Amino acid sequence: MAKTSKKGVKNYTSPVFTRRMYYFLIPALAFFLIFWIYPVLQLFYYSVTDFNGINYDFDFVGMKNYARVLSNGTLTNSMKNTLIYAVMTVCISNIIGLAVAMILNTKIKMKGLFRTCAYFPALFSAIVVGFIWSYVYMPGAGMIANLITMVGGDGAAFNPLGNYKTALFAIAMVEIWKGFGTTMIIYLAGLQTVDESLLEAASIDGCTQWQQIKWVKLPLISSTITINVILSVISGLKAFDYSFIMTNGGPGKSTKTLMFQVYETAFTDQKMGRASAFSVLAFAFIILITVLMLLYMNKKEVEL
């Protein structure tokens, strides 16, 4: 409980939460400073050096790394790929997650089993999922190619990972497949907080199912939507796993995302300084997008 002293300063203590309790913050704060703040500051530091990851006899190069990242086209390409990937994963995984959550929130038989099945892909690691889907997408002998052949199509021509126009969408679909279960669980939790009496009242007032969703359920779970969308945006903008496992950034540079480019600059090109500059810019970009999204979504929540 916050009390206000005579000088107008709030005193955040109470008989239960005494000043002594603040000592318990120290371990967590120490870990936070050592394992988060310190490495982040190191990142800023390395971003103005020509450190190659091996030789610690490096020099300061000022803003050269930033200038190079901005001028050599890698940032533009990877940012474009990342945005496409993020928009796809955010939209589709939220739509599917919400739809499945609504279905599984109704009184149907074996809904526990269906909920488990929907969440099941989220239990696998990205490595496993990436390898499985590499074979699902494999041209000629892959699962989808075989299905196409079975129904009389040309399975050999099905090559989503080898095609410049489809590779990014193909890996985004894998992310959606793996991630929609988590989104669904959060929506399900939100939907279960919707008061049945409100739905009943809406029904008595003559609302159709769609009107109930639009005017009752969605406004009441708006904070859940915000959480899910923001989490998906952050996850989408940090995309790395499937570009790395399934396409290695290819074909060409068509699936190189921001994080993949950071990895490649640091560990293939051995330009740790430049990769740090790239990370700083990517960090700023992700923060900017997330904050803007959060402000927009919060505003929408209030309007609803």
Next chain:
Amino acid sequence: MKWNKAVSMLCAAAMTLSMLTGCGAGGGNDEPAEAAGADEEVSAEAKAPADIYDHEAIENAGDITLTMMVSGTAYENDFETEQLPNLVKEKWPNVTLEVTKLPDDNYYTSLKTKLASGECPDIILTQPMYAGQNSCYSMAEAGYLTPLNDLDAVEGRQDLSSVTYKGDIVTLTNSISILGCYYNKDLFAQAGITAEPQSWDEFLEDCKKLQDAGIQPIVMGDKDQYVLQFGLYQLAANEIYSKNPDYDTQLRTGDTSFTDEGTWDTVLEMYKTLYDNNYIDASQSLGYGASQAITDFIDGKAAMTFDGSFNATALTAEGAAGAFERGYFPIPGKEGVYTATCLGAGYSIYSGSDYVDECKELLDYWMDGKSDVWKAYLSTGRTIATYGEGADSTPNYDLFKPFIDLLNEGKGFYWCNQAWPAGTETEMEALFSEMVGGQGTTVEDITQGMQDKFEDLLDD
């Protein structure tokens, strides 16, 4: 308020400390030694050893523990992690060899961390020239590697230039890695091909014969873009290095360029021909991984694949097509046959080790060409040795023999990326994929892209 202030001050202190520590990391490079002058020749003939190491260092050392770190996957009865420590213990009961074997990425991360903290193992695995994140040139430049010029195992060897940095041999390696073209002899016979091609034109004719016979000539897993190197480096050996062995050295001095006519443009154009004629089906290969291409080859779905000696076991395994006979030849060039055969990874001694002479004695024993350790090392089948007892009993030796002969005739050249700053080859691969994937990229775009990347990477 006081607490807020205290927390703020703590944060500020931590930030200041981190900045100071960071600054210290750059300046405090007192161990190991400073790099030599940048204008000196990087690779040169090995210097004569100034001192001879103590050949009885281990015997006089008492009980010691030597540490070693290598990359790879440990198998059952693994050589490095199990056999080697046991054999060393048998030879020298006072020595305990502790070996850590890590997957590649973990190895690189761990190596960098240990080097930075001055806690590097005594013996480490390094790659020739500038290849990989554990390249011996980068590490020697940073002063992390001990010169090995006084080892008995390097005496008289003339093939170590790619592990010699400014006159010092810094990596001891005895194995070679080969790039070539694996082929299915049954499918060749089916298409009426009776001999291995000896020129580029013959090679193209053979591809045409196979295609006309309804056989896919070549399968490649271009989704793993690094496999593009398997064909391109062979053609580079034929068309570039055979004419100018110093091409890459001159790239660094600016005397040559990737955009020079008759060099990489020729190589890329030749390789592109295979895609233009559908001898390699780009519409499929760009979606195929390297392992899927190997599977197709052993299943008899394609007559050839470009790959390395390191994948010989997988490529000679029995697949759906049964135990058909396989051959292995270097892709021929327009004016002769050369081979892209290079020294493999080897072992270096950390310059900050407390047991430099002991490690040298151990390496000398291991690589003497006859010891029990040597025999166990060769029996793994993962090493193609160029000397010593049992070198000719390496599994698949018959496949590799023509390449070793070419190497001995002076017709072998290292893999291009070993001489380039890491990252040049990934630019080449990405742009080549764009070209064969129909993105409008031209050969000129690729050579220009390679040159730009090369200069960019060397710029710092």
